[in-house]
Amino acid sequence: xxxxxxxxxxxxxxxxxxxxxxxxxxxxxxxxxxxxxxxxxxxxxxxxxxxxxxxxxxxxxxxxxxxxxxxxxxxxxxxxxxxxxxxxxxxxxxxxxxxxxxxxxxxxxxxxxxxxxxxxxxxxxxxxxxxxxxxxxxxxxxxxxxxxxxxxxxxxxxxxxxxxxxxxxxxxxxxxxxxxxxxxxxxxxxxxxxxxxxxxxxxxxxxxxxxxxxxxxxxxxxxxxxxxxxxxxxxxxxxxxxxxxxxxxxxxxxxxxxxxxxxxxxxxxxxxxxxxxxxxxxxxxxxxxxxxxxxxxxxxxxxxxxxxxxxxxxxxxxxxxxxxxxxxxxxxxxxxxxxxxxxxxxxxxxxxxxxxxxxxxxxxxxxxxxxxxxxxxxxxxxxxxxxxxxxxxxxxxxxxxxxxxxxxxxxxxxxxxxxxxxxxxxxxxxxxxxxxxxxxxxxxxxxxxxxxxxxxxxxxxxxxxxxxxxxxxxxxxxxxxxxxxxxxxxxxxxxxxxxxxxxxxxx
Numbered sequence: 157x158x159x160x161x162x163x164x165x166x167x168x169x170x171x172x173x174x175x176x177x178x179x180x181x182x183x184x185x186x187x188x189x190x191x192x193x194x195x196x197x198x199x200x201x202x203x204x205x206x207x208x209x210x211x212x213x214x215x216x217x218x219x220x221x222x223x224x225x226x227x228x229x230x231x232x233x234x235x236x237x238x239x240x241x242x243x244x245x246x247x248x249x250x251x252x253x254x255x256x257x258x259x260x261x262x263x264x265x266x267x268x269x270x271x272x273x274x275x276x277x278x279x280x281x282x283x284x285x286x287x288x289x290x291x292x293x294x295x296x297x298x299x300x301x302x303x304x305x306x307x308x309x310x311x312x313x314x315x316x317x318x319x320x321x322x323x324x325x326x327x328x329x330x331x332x333x334x335x336x337x338x339x340x341x342x343x344x345x346x347x348x349x350x351x352x353x354x355x356x357x358x359x360x361x362x363x364x365x366x367x368x369x370x371x372x373x374x375x376x377x378x379x380x381x382x383x384x385x386x387x388x389x390x391x392x393x394x395x396x397x398x399x400x401x402x403x404x405x406x407x408x409x410x411x412x413x414x415x416x417x418x419x420x421x422x423x424x425x426x427x428x429x430x431x432x433x434x435x436x437x438x439x440x441x442x443x444x445x446x447x448x449x450x451x452x453x454x455x456x457x458x459x460x461x462x463x464x465x466x467x468x469x470x471x472x473x474x475x476x477x478x479x480x481x482x483x484x485x486x487x488x489x490x491x492x493x494x495x496x497x498x499x500x501x502x503x504x505x506x507x508x509x510x511x512x513x514x515x516x517x518x519x520x521x522x523x524x525x526x527x528x529x530x531x532x533x534x535x536x537x538x539x540x541x542x543x544x545x546x547x548x549x550x551x552x553x554x555x556x557x558x559x560x561x562x563x564x565x566x567x568x569x570x571x572x573x574x575x576x577x578x579x580x581x582x583x584x585x586x587x588x589x590x591x592x593x594x595x596x597x598x599x600x601x602x603x604x605x606x607x608x609x610x611x612x613x614x615x616x617x618x619x620x621x622x623x624x625x626x627x628x629x630x631x632x633x634x635x636x637x638x639x640x641x642x643x644x645x646x647x648x649x650x651x652x653x654x655x656x657x658x659x660x661x662x663x
Contacts, residue, residue, distance in 0.1 A: 159337050160252065163208055164245040165194065165259035166276060167226040169297065171393040171468020172265055173519070173632055176232035180240055181452055182227035185555070185574050190244075194224030201551045204259040204293045205324020215334050222248050224259075228575050229468035232267045235653045241274055255337045256280065256290045257330060260311070262298020263391040270636075271394040274303035281307050291333035293325050296359050298392045301398040305347045309336060311404050313386035315370055316625055317359045318579075318607035319459040319623055320547045321430045322343040332406065338545040343383055346410060347356045348403040349427045350420035352390070352642045353629060355401040357433045359389020360603055364433045369421055378418045381408040387421060393625055395636045401425050406520045429642060436461060436620040436627055443479035445617055446488070451595035454614030458598040461604055462525050463623035466577030470494060471600055473524025473623035480598060481530075481566060488596035491570025491578065492556060502560035515562070515571060524623030532564035536588045540572055546608035554583070562585050567598075577601040580608050 168178060180188070183432065188578075189197065198205050200233040206226060212219045224243040232441075247478025249256075291310035293298065304311065315321055333342045357364050366387065373385035386404040403421040407414045437445065441456050458476075465471035471494035481487060484621055490642055492578040497514045509532055517526035540556025557573030568589050576583070578599040584591050588615075591597045592612050599605055602618075602625075610616065620627050629644055639645060 159254035163221045163257040165224040167261040168264040169229040170265035176231045180237040189223040203327035205228040207323040211330035262294035277307035300402045316602040318531035346405045348422035353392035375378040429452040439475040442619040443483040447483040457613040457616045462626040465575035467625045469624040470519040471575040472516040474528040475525035476619040486566030490598040492572040496573040524621045532562040536561035546580040549580040
């Protein structure tokens, strides 16, 4: 039997402290594609859509994919953008579908509700009714809500951070949808939560406690009636009621054994909340390390965790760059520095010109430093289109918009218009910067950079420059998270894993 499956991708990770609203143009800047366009450009890459299509071909589904849309992490999604993005899905929903497959992030906040994904599901359920199975893929930095679990039978998150298993996650979620549509299984998803802003290491899976948790989760998945277990590290830059790490157990019922599985994993997240893997340097400390680095073993990769555009930071903080310049670090590159004004000015200059101008620090100087006045040589200017080649972005396109490279006393500075974190070597190489030949590569990213940059690194260090995604959470104005909340409140806080009650199906 060939099943009719409706699918859509609407993805955003919302940093509620970011003052810039996420508009429809924000989605256009990353990608906003009609169904056929999405299949043509994303249907054979490391995407959830590719995983869906793999399984759809295996079972001869009739897939109607209506939209693929994603914006870079940023401020709250406007109602106008949200309504426009959901319109194709809602318009197509009034049909006789056997199943629905949604590719969501799990941490969308809009300017009219805290739970963007829950609102998508609510609008969809109002049309398709309570019984059509919905399978959802999530980023492992989702802040999963009870509404999401109540409205979708299947929720499956990435198991890797850096996210190299995106296509595989699409396949897993699609296989479960197939089994549900045939009547082989009747799943639901239970949710288990802890009073924390995030898992101790943000869900990092290349080393540390998450390796053991995922091994245990895979073992639990071999048990009868357990179909998928997702461990979400959460997204802490969201001042909302249902923030924090969750364990999701997609299974055939709410029973003691399934609760024990969820509680075991969630309780371990709480018990190991002090086991932090990264040692975060200040900008000055990082610059001192860079100044004395011997690159014979490979470049020093210096990641500014706090100014990561991939978590909704502005990407224009100058504190680390200023420290590197002051320390006299040479044979280095730095990027991206998000500054549309500077990028436009540099694009109007000839390559080779010497210029003096302020760069960066224009949005919120109190977070990571204000504008930095520099004199340098324009080395590259033009369109910032990049096609990735690494484990995450391989074959996928990103655009920095108008882009320039300014060489300032030993440092090639990548100045861009559109904010993206560094995920791929091509994000430097495309603009004439060879990271492998540099002594120091300073980049704005938290963890994803490791997939492409760890193989070339002589050493990796991480820095908290004090920008918008600082680990000093007490400096942020949280108003809506429930209290007490770790680490905002001093110990002792007791585990409150009371939401191990999952979701009563569609009630």
